[in-house]
Amino acid sequence: MKKILLLILLTSYSIFSFSQENIVVAIKIRGVKKTKTSEIKKIIETKENVVLDSLVLKNDIIRLKRLPAISHAYFQFFRSYENKYNVFINVEENFTIIPEVNFWTTTNRKFAYKIGLNDYNFLGRNIAFGGFYQNNGFDSYGINFRAPTLFSRKWGIALHHQNWVSEEPLYFDNQTANYKYQNISYEALALYQINFKHQLQFGINFFKEKYDYLSGATSPTIPQKLNVNKRLLKLVYTYDKLDYYYQYINGFKSQFYGQYVTSENEYQDDFLIFWNDFFYYKRIGEKGNWANRLRIGLASNDNTPFAPFALDNNVNLRGVGILVDRGTGSVVWNTEYRHTLYEKNWLVIQGNAFVDAGTWRNPGGSFSDFIDGKNARVYSGVGLRFISKKIFNAVFRIDYGYGLTKNASRGFVFGIGQYF
Incomplete structure (x- = not known):
């Protein structure tokens, strides 16, 4: 009892x-x-x-x-x-006032540089504010303001202005021409955090594009001078389940970009473009990190040298070169294993081994282009990362990529921040 x-x-x-x-x-x-x-x-x-x-x-x-x-x-x-x-x-x-200094040579061997300053915690209120100046034979500048929690925990705004000028190669009829390209843009985006995992960005971009012929092949169907005003509607949806522990990342993330561009000229029709980046990261042991990015993108399939998806060193395939080709569709997979070689106090040195593979749809082509061996590129290589644990995005990277497909190039790629 x-x-x-x-x-x-x-x-x-x-x-x-x-x-x-x-x-x-x-x-x-x-x-x-x-x-x-x-x-x-x-x-x-x-x-x-x-x-x-x-x-x-x-x-x-x-x-x-x-x-x-x-x-x-x-x-x-x-x-x-x-x-x-x-x-x-x-x-x-983190220390969040980050200077930017880059030097390189352009396609015509000109010396180029870019300097900038960004504060990613402006006024201590989670605001990113900064700008840059670039000279690559032409003058460019940009100003960026991004405040994701300006109005509340869920609502913010992003404002961008850029005047970008560069020498760009255009590809048509198996020939190449170099153009002076200028893009003057003004963008406003609303930022909305639906919940912990889901975020939205949406807004409009007003921009002017100018193309001026410099050298190379010509065609009566391709203008030597083009000046057109455009409007771009933008939507970005992010699903984020990533967890960070200093230089290590674990989890899955998906980011969808959709853009609808309207213009009034006989060489460029209104077009739709979208792509989705899928990221997967996994911790391996104490010092290892396996990182993956799969990008799938499509655009309106116009037969034009102004196709939006570029094949480029700094965007998708390390070692391929700068603006090697363009297409109206793209499938790219980047995978790499990162291993911490040295870590003490604020400094981390990582080594990595990677494989970058991609295939493109030719302008005006068909979906069969994606499985055509002539459009596929595979690169492999190794690299180093020098990382500060106390400064935001303070990752200096160097990679050497070697082409595994026929007639492939090779080369070093330098940059700030992890490749993906």
Whole structure:
């Protein structure tokens, strides 16, 4: 009888105890220097005077680690009194004022450079603001403003202006011509976070494109001078389940880009373009990271030298060269294994081995172009990464790509940030 009574008392106590929901009485942010505490509290879903939920807290930590300003974060909670708890969010900040300095030679052997400055945590409020100046024989500049939480935790805005000028190769009738290309654009996007995993960007871009013939082949069907105003409607949808631990990434991400471009000229009709990037990352042991990107893209299949998908060193295949070809469709798979060779304090050195493979649809071609061996390219190679754990996106990379397909090129590719 005593055992039964004791069991009843214990059951009653357990029911009473668990019926009392644990409440967050205070949220304390530790480790911030530049970032405003109010901004972090706005971004996270955990709030004061609501039920304590460890799953929500875990998602909040992942959300914070995705921010340029935060290199690492973790949470703790301690009982204050009765069922009331204090939540502590501990953060390690990145240095986010990043200069940009690049030097290279152009296709006509001219010396070129690009300088810029960007703050990815402007005013400590999760705002990216900056610009650049470039000279590659022509003057270019750009100004960018992006505030994903400007209006609330869910709503923000992005504004961009760019005046870009470069010498671009165009391909037609198995011939090549070089044009001076200028793009003057003004873009406004609304940014909306549906929930923890889903985000939207949508808006409009007004731009002017100019093409002026410089050298190479000519054709009566291809203009030597073109000046046209265009409008671009843009939609970006992101599904993000990535988790970050300093230089390591784990999880899956999908990013869809859709654009509809309207113009009024006889050489370029209105066209639709979309592509989707699928990313998959997996931690392997303590020091390894397997990284993958699959890009599938299609555009209106006009037979034009102005096709939107480029075959390029810095975009899809390392070692292929600069603007080697263009197409109206693209399937590219990049895969690499990254391994930490050295790590101490703020510095990380990674080695990597990669394979980049892609195939294109020719302008005006058919879907069979994707399986035509003449349109396929495969490159393999190795590289190094020098990474700062305290500066946002401070990854200096160098890769050497070697072509495995017929008549392929080879070469080094330098850049800032991981390739993907």
